[in-house]
Amino acid sequence: MEENWDKRRDHSVIIAALIFLFLAILFGLIILRQIYIGKFTLPFYVIVVGMFIFATSLEAGNGIGEWIASLGWTLNMFGLLLFYHYGTGNLESWAYSWPLIFPAGIGLGQLSYGAVKALKSPFERGKILVQIGIGLFILNLIVFNLFFQ
Template identity: 60%
Template sequence: MGNNLTREKDYSIITAAFIFILLAVVFVVIIFKQINLGKFILPFYLIVIGMFFFATAMESENKLGEWLASLSWTFNMLGLVLFYQYTTGNLKSWIYMWALIFPTGIGLGQVCYGAVKAKKEPIERGKVLIQIGFGLFIFIFVVFKLFFPVIARMDK
């Protein structure tokens, strides 16, 4: 119990139920309104898988829950990056956006897990991973845009 943040309550069951209900509502709306996701179907399903894993992680009390939360946000970040790339057509951004998926997604999963479960250790580990991920993203973005502008303009 010394693990928890200042005696905060664990809202994991409420969070998991809310996520499952939200996913069900989204699927019902898509089916009844006959919405065609088109090219966004892959990012949509990656985000849905990520949210399902996160809701499942909320019900686990051991290290498996933290691991599932990290995996879930990796799926979510991959879906969000692909959504951005499909929307803008900027597929070359993968060169620097991978850093938002691997260390940053894992860190977001740990921070979210720690916040919902009221545990301090996952939050601290997650913050470090998020800082590393954003640092890599900015560094690679700057290097790519400054030193390789020819590659950035190849498609024109």
């Protein structure tokens, strides 16, 4: 089933405003409630910076906007992996989880940029990069768990 990309609308202003509003509410709650996030401070701030960069990319031009969105989602994936590693203590998985940051993070940036801006080409490129990243992650997971216990 082929989607009609010509009828899709650009919702970048709404999505960027929602991201900025969410970040402002989140920081307001942390300050007002004096929430201490402890060892998760670094991953939290990496994800916040990634979301800020992604929201900023939605108002950039098509060429540079894709690059900025990819950078933002690469930071988001890095922050999410830091959350996982700090939370579980499974630091050995750093050896095989890098494909989730490099190809998959860039792919998520392009995929989400294409979806929000209603552009087919970045969406398709992002899908391919996410599939490659997940495939490499699974391959690395299998190899490292079989040979390097």
